[in-house]
Amino acid sequence: MIHIHGLVKQYGMNLVLRGVDLEVAEGEFVTLVGSNGAGKSTLMRIVATLLQPSSGYVQIGGWQLPQYAAKVRRHIGFVSHQSLLYGDLTAAENLDFFARLYRLDNATERVMAALKKVGLFARQRDPVSTFSRGMVQRLTIARATLHEPDVLLLDEPYTGLDQDASLLLDNLLRQEHENGRTILMITHDLTHGLNLCDRTVILNGGKIVHEISSREATAAEFLNLYTYYTRNQREKQHANE
Amino acid sequence: MPMSEQTSLTRPPESEARAFLTAVLAIVWKDLHIEQHTRQTISVMVMFSVVTVVMFNFALEANLDAARNVATGLLWATILLAGTLGLNRSLAIERENQTVDALLMAPIHRNAIYIGKVISITLFTLALEAILVLLFIVFFDKPLWRPVVLLVLVLGTIGYVAAGVIVTSMTIQTRSREVLLPVLLLPLSLPLVLPAATAVAAYMFPQLPDWGEVQSAVYIVIIYDLLMLTAGFLTYHFVVES
Amino acid sequence: MLPSARLDKSVRIFNWAAAISIFIALLVIFFYAPVEKTMGNVQRIFYFHVGSAWVGAVAFFVALAAGVLYLRQNSRKWDTLALASVEIGLVFLTMATVAGSVWGKPAWNTWWLWSPRLTLITVAWLTYAAYFMLRGAIEDEERRGRFAAVYVIVAFVTIIMAYLSIRILRDIHPVVVGGTMETAQGASEGLQEFSGLDSAKMGITLMASTTAFSVLYVAWLLNRIRLQQLSDAVKDLKIQVTAHLQGEHA
Numbered sequence: 001m002i003h004i005h006g007l008v009k010q011y012g013m014n015l016v017l018r019g020v021d022l023e024v025a026e027g028e029f030v031t032l033v034g035s036n037g038a039g040k041s042t043l044m045r046i047v048a049t050l051l052q053p054s055s056g057y058v059q060i061g062g063w064q065l066p067q068y069a070a071k072v073r074r075h076i077g078f079v080s081h082q083s084l085l086y087g088d089l090t091a092a093e094n095l096d097f098f099a100r101l102y103r104l105d106n107a108t109e110r111v112m113a114a115l116k117k118v119g120l121f122a123r124q125r126d127p128v129s130t131f132s133r134g135m136v137q138r139l140t141i142a143r144a145t146l147h148e149p150d151v152l153l154l155d156e157p158y159t160g161l162d163q164d165a166s167l168l169l170d171n172l173l174r175q176e177h178e179n180g181r182t183i184l185m186i187t188h189d190l191t192h193g194l195n196l197c198d199r200t201v202i203l204n205g206g207k208i209v210h211e212i213s214s215r216e217a218t219a220a221e222f223l224n225l226y227t228y229y230t231r232n233q234r235e236k237q238h239a240n241e
Numbered sequence: 242m243p244m245s246e247q248t249s250l251t252r253p254p255e256s257e258a259r260a261f262l263t264a265v266l267a268i269v270w271k272d273l274h275i276e277q278h279t280r281q282t283i284s285v286m287v288m289f290s291v292v293t294v295v296m297f298n299f300a301l302e303a304n305l306d307a308a309r310n311v312a313t314g315l316l317w318a319t320i321l322l323a324g325t326l327g328l329n330r331s332l333a334i335e336r337e338n339q340t341v342d343a344l345l346m347a348p349i350h351r352n353a354i355y356i357g358k359v360i361s362i363t364l365f366t367l368a369l370e371a372i373l374v375l376l377f378i379v380f381f382d383k384p385l386w387r388p389v390v391l392l393v394l395v396l397g398t399i400g401y402v403a404a405g406v407i408v409t410s411m412t413i414q415t416r417s418r419e420v421l422l423p424v425l426l427l428p429l430s431l432p433l434v435l436p437a438a439t440a441v442a443a444y445m446f447p448q449l450p451d452w453g454e455v456q457s458a459v460y461i462v463i464i465y466d467l468l469m470l471t472a473g474f475l476t477y478h479f480v481v482e483s
Numbered sequence: 484m485l486p487s488a489r490l491d492k493s494v495r496i497f498n499w500a501a502a503i504s505i506f507i508a509l510l511v512i513f514f515y516a517p518v519e520k521t522m523g524n525v526q527r528i529f530y531f532h533v534g535s536a537w538v539g540a541v542a543f544f545v546a547l548a549a550g551v552l553y554l555r556q557n558s559r560k561w562d563t564l565a566l567a568s569v570e571i572g573l574v575f576l577t578m579a580t581v582a583g584s585v586w587g588k589p590a591w592n593t594w595w596l597w598s599p600r601l602t603l604i605t606v607a608w609l610t611y612a613a614y615f616m617l618r619g620a621i622e623d624e625e626r627r628g629r630f631a632a633v634y635v636i637v638a639f640v641t642i643i644m645a646y647l648s649i650r651i652l653r654d655i656h657p658v659v660v661g662g663t664m665e666t667a668q669g670a671s672e673g674l675q676e677f678s679g680l681d682s683a684k685m686g687i688t689l690m691a692s693t694t695a696f697s698v699l700y701v702a703w704l705l706n707r708i709r710l711q712q713l714s715d716a717v718k719d720l721k722i723q724v725t726a727h728l729q730g731e732h733a
Contacts, residue, residue: 011623050342051483074348082339088275100267101347103260127278143343407637411630415620424616428609429637432644435599435606457651464647468640476633479554483626 001026001151001182002047006056009042009206016042018206019056026150029173029183031194034203035230040186043203044155047184048078060151074102077144080155083136084143087129091120091139094128095146102147114142118172134165141172145181152176154185158192166192190223204230264349268357269364275334276365282330286323286369293319294376312381313442316373317397317434324366324401325423328409331362336413341481351478355406359473363402370394387444389452393459397437400466401430407473410480433469436461486712494709497702501695508534508695516688528586534692536579538700540642542572543611545704547639550632559715562628565635567707569614571700576608603645610638 002024009017016039024030034040045051047058049069058065060072078084085094095114099107115121118138128136137157144152154173158166173196177183185193186203194200195214200222202210209229212222276282297315301308308315335341344354374385374394384390405426412421436458443450443458512530519526546568553561583601584594595601617634621627 011625048342048346050345070348073346076346078342078346080339080342082342084340084343085338086271086275086334086340087338088279088334089271090278093271093274097267097271098343098347100270101264101344101349103263103348404637404640407633411617411633412620414626414630415617416622417620421616421620425613425634428606428613429641431606432603432641432648435602436648461644461648461651465640465644468643469637472637472640476554476636479629479633 001028001061002184003059004043004047004056005058007043007046007053007058008055009039009046009051010054016206017046017053020203020206020208022201022208024182024184026182027177027180028199029177029197030185031197031200032184032186032203033188033190033194033200033226034186035188038203038230039206040188040203041155044080044153044184044186048076048153049073074147075150077147077149077152078155079137079140079144079153079157081157081159083128083140085128085136085139088127090125090127091115091131092124094139095143098143098146104147110146114146118142119168132165133160134162134168137161137165137169138172141169141176145176150182152181152183154183156187156189157185158187158189170196190226194222202226202229261350261353264347264353265357265360268344268354269361272331272357272361273364276361282327282365283368285330286327286365287372289326290319290323290369290373291376293322294373294380298380309381309383312377312383313438313445316377316385316441317438319373320366320370320398321401321427321430321434322423323369324398324405325409325426327362327365327369328402328405328426329413329419329422331358331365332406332409332413345481351481352474354481355473355477358406359399359402359470362406363398366398366402367395370398383445384447385441387449389455389459390441390444393437393440393462396459396462396466397433400433400462400469403466403469403473404429404433407469407477407480410477433462433465485716486709490705490709490712494702494705497698497705501699501702504695504698508692511688511691515684517682517684519685522590525586525589528582530688530692532579532582532586533689534696535575535582537693538696539572539575539579541697542568542575542700542704543607543635543639543642546572546635550635553628553632554636557625557628559624559628562631563708563711563715564704565632566618567704567711569611569635570707571703573608573611574703575696575700576604576611580604580608600645600649603641603648607641607645610641614638 002022004020004022007017007020008015020039020043022030022032032040032043042051046053046065047060049065049072052066061075063072065072086097089097092111092115095111096107099111104110112121112124115124118141120135120139120142123131123135128139131139141157157169157173161169170193173183173185173193177196183197185197187193197214199214200212201208202212202225210225212225294315297311298308301311335344345351374391377383377385408426408429409422412418412425415421440455440458440462443455508530512527516527516530518524546565549561549565549568552558553565587596588594614631614634618627618631621630
């Protein structure tokens with residue numbers, strides 16, 4: 001479903017991505033982990049059609065980016081640590097607005113169903129600015145899946161969530177995975193979401209350094225692997241400090 | 242597995258113009274709803290304008306005739322300055338929770354965002370002007386209700402906001418943000434305001450002027466509107482994409 | 484990347500060409516051109532004024548074209564060209580304004596008037612001066628180039644408007660090119676002291692000064708581009724050295 005080939009992104013003299021290759025099959029849930037500055041967010045923004053690579057390409061569902069970005073957009077849902085919601089609009093108005101932008105059929109029923117799914121039906125008339133961080137994140141997922149995208153992209157979705165909210169998010173993601181959506185998540189947090197996904201990929205210094213199937217390793221084993229593969233980065237950071 | 246362009250959820254393919262219009266209206270609808278909830282943009286612009294006018298009255302207090310003479314210039318200056326507040330506020334909303342990303346990822350044309358923003362900010366500025374016109378009629382006893390005056394105000398506002406959305410979309414992504422906007426936008430909009438103010442000034446006398454005397458000024462305003470909208474149409478996506 | 488040998492050579496050639504052509508233009512202006520009837524010798528400023536104003540307009544047009552090319556090709560050289568051209572255009576615009584002001588003192592008995600044309604020239608000057616404020620506020624090189632390119636395109640609207648407005652609105656300023664009707668009208672109303680070019684000799688002198696200023700523009704442009712390339716090369720070197728030192732340290 002997602003095919004990333006030789007992706008390079010350069011800012012001036014700074015190489016953020018140094019040739020990333022990644023294949024995500026239809027219905028697969030892949031998590032990308034890496035420390036700060038590993039190039040995760042840059043990679044995500046390129047896949048989300050928000051940024052153009054310096055070289056290499058991304059294909060989503062057979063359409064190549066950035067040439068066919070306009071055709072791909074309808075099929076992607078994007079959740080980031082920013083809510084992408086208007087704080088001054090109510091929950092229902094926010095979803096209504098995006099239903100209009102995606103020109104969805106039966107917008108009203110669809111919005112109500114989405115609000116029920118994330119447990120915010122009772123709060124639909126409240127402005128989003130009055131919501132807690134966990135509620136905002138649930139609404140963000142409702143917004144990102146409103147148009148039933150084939151691909152769901154998640155950029156650090158667990159940032160700022162407490163234990164309960166994280167568990168709720170876990171459940172929502174499990175549901176979306178079971179619904180057959182292809183999911184690509186990036187995170188620097190090794191305590192969340194790794195048990196949900198099919199495969200984990202370690203990104204370090206702008207390159208993919210290791211891939212591991214979730215069935216192959218326990219959490220402790222994974223932590224060892226992660227420490228091993230990202231040690232260079234940390235040593236460099238220590239040296240700089 | 243190539244995906245089709247439409248999904249089963251979307252309405253059957255419409256003409257591109259229809260889709261564009263739907264997206265523009267959605268954005269205007271959204272901005273009006275936000276304004277309806279907060280009333281921040283218009284109220285800030287109005288408060289700023291009233292303060293400016295009062296301050297100016299105070300400066301010219303000794304001479305009411307002088308104040309009357311500069312009234313049309315003062316009207317435009319107030320609109321331009323208050324306009325920068327409206328532009329900054331309305332485009333800052335899209336940066337607050339990075340909603341601009343959501344707009345850019347939506348299956349809509351970039352210029353639908355541009356036109357949507359131009360329309361909603363123009364509406365806010367026109368609301369401000371309606372109040373300002375009333376104030377000026379009361380304060381300075383000027384016949385600002387005349388149709389040509391109102392037409393020039395509407396046309397001038399469109400051109401100003403068309404330039405403003407492009408420039409503000411850039412300045413809001415820089416370090417200096419609010420500070421930089423007036424420095425860039427005010428000189429850019431003066432070629433518009435100069436003929437517009439001339440046209441309005443011609444209508445400030447009891448007897449109506451010949452249309453022939455003001456038509457060239459009105460045409461210049463229209464040409465500016467068209468040039469700026471074209472420039473905005475051609476460059477907007479370079480300003481918001483990265 | 485250091486400036487190419489070809490650029491170095493062109494810089495040398497055009498520096499000389501500019502010096503020689505300016506010298507010839509001075510000779511032509513002071514010894515060949517006839518004394519104008521109403522204004523006398525003061526009118527000779529006109530050749531500097533029109534020459535530099537013309538080159539200023541060309542410089543902003545070049546900046547516009549470079550901006551369009553930058554957005555299409557995303558190459559640093561177009562950004563450098565736009566930057567150089569705006570800078571030099573501003574210098575020529577300033578020269579034209581100062582020369583015009585010196586002419587205005589005897590002609591209008593004032594250094595400055597807020598007539599539409601003079602106001603619009605001030606506006607154009609401010610618009611292009613703000614270009615540097617915009618550049619200074621953006622650190623990321625790619626974004627700076629992109630925004631600057633969009634800005635020079637939008638800013639050119641003020642040049643078009645200045646050109647249109649002075650042909651449509653009535654003004655005390657003489658119109659030399661493409662404004663015969665307005666000039667005649669202005670002259671008949673006693674608005675203008677100057678009613679075009681008196682003789683063919685004046686036309687030739689104007690051509691000579693405009694050509695000389697154009698050569699000077701190209702020379703300055705090449706020098707400025709070379710300077711920018713050197714400064715970019717130094718910046719890149721600094722980054723490389725810093726990266727290298729940090730690498731050794733680690």
